[in-house]
Amino acid sequence: MPDQPVIGLIHIGESQPSAQFLINQLTHSGYQVKQYHQDECDQLDVEINAFILNLYDNDVNIDDLIHRLSDQNVKIIFNDARISNELVGWNKNRWLRHVLHKIDQAHDILPQQVAQNSSSSGVDLTELGIESVWILAASIGGPESLIRFFKTLSGDEPILFLVVQHMDSEFSHMMEKQLNKNGVIPVKLAESGMQVAPSQAILIPVDEAIIIHEDGNLGVKDVNPDRMSTPCIDDVCFDMLENLSQVNMAIFSGMAKDGVKGATNVFENGGKVITQSADSCVVSAIAEEVRRLNMSLFDGDPESMAQYITESTSK
The missing domain is CATH 3.40.50.920 (Rossmann fold)
Known part of the structure; x- marks a missing residue:
């Protein structure tokens, strides 16, 4: 070597x-x-x-x-x-x-290599007290729904949340501040070197994608320049399925098609997919398409979604 x-x-x-x-x-x-x-x-x-x-x-x-x-x-x-x-x-x-x-000009991304685990099963975070990882996908109406969702939790769940909220780059820190109004689950904008932990929500930045190492250390890398949204839900789902041993997905209020391919990948790889009900959404376009494809295992308001995730994790 x-x-x-x-x-x-x-x-x-x-x-x-x-x-x-x-x-x-x-x-x-x-x-x-x-x-x-x-x-x-x-x-x-x-x-x-x-x-x-x-x-x-x-x-x-x-x-x-x-x-x-x-x-x-x-x-x-x-x-x-x-x-x-x-x-x-x-x-x-x-x-x-x-x-x-x-x-070295060859450094186009950080880190250049994929996750430090070479096995096909992906990084397992259970030794860090994280029993499940949930991607929380949202667009229009998402912040209000996510705050309601987080407020329902106790704050000691063995779950890592990855928040993919459509937004422009100048609103990233404003979004972090707004989501932290939930008062239960701390929301942090992803940074290189950050340590992931249970009962924590990582806000995916607009201009980087993330990678999680075996030791729970967070890295960032460049995003797909042809992505349809910022950040791109489909791309985050793909990256996390490559990175982690198991990923689940909750789809909140939003108007776009971004997220449907991501949900399909999560579903086909054995992860749970749940959706916010149409009557509790500002716009339910993403969730509606996922329901139409019969991939949603549960449909409800943000509070009941939180309860479903908590109960399914404890089983």
Whole structure:
């Protein structure tokens, strides 16, 4: 097995939280990381061909360090830690992909590999206390329905929820804030390095798709550029069926065809599919098509959907 490529990380000033995050993500992407401080330039490994300079103290003179690295003919990547410390959500994901792309232009996605599990059964999250995974798909009228759904839960269910709500990218954090009004299930916008947990809802971002590793660590990757909706329900279903050992799906209020193929894939792979009833939806186009195809195992309002999922998980 070939040695892992090594990246040098040089701290200019105190070590910062974003640097530790970057180290963790580089490790997940297959790199080893050697850390140095700016006063250790005479100890740099001459075999390393790429160094990240994590700049926090801009008053430090690093001319000698730059000259030394230039003499070694290595790739020098500058990172402003004052900015990266403040990044969250989509911007943090984009920054990470940008750094990886500077290291190697072959990095089109993060992570480049599929899930760390090579078995056909997919990643099993039961050791993390997650007994089932439910994709919650919604469009028009979805936020109100999802809040009602989450409010019915107790907050200690062994379930991971993945929320796929059609929206534009500028509304991602607003949507996260709105869904957290449920007060029971915490809703978090997906970020690289996030740890999944039971009784948690991950909001799928508009401009990234997600991947879940065996240890529960979350990664992001680029989306299909030809997707019909943002985010795309069908694509999330396909990705999660490739990634996880078992996926279920609950379809809430929405007007679109996006989600029908996803529901079909979930159903045909042995997952449960349930729908929000027409009389409790603002628009029931997605759910209606799934019902027409006889794939819905249960149909009801958001509160009864939550009860169905809780009861089916405890059996």
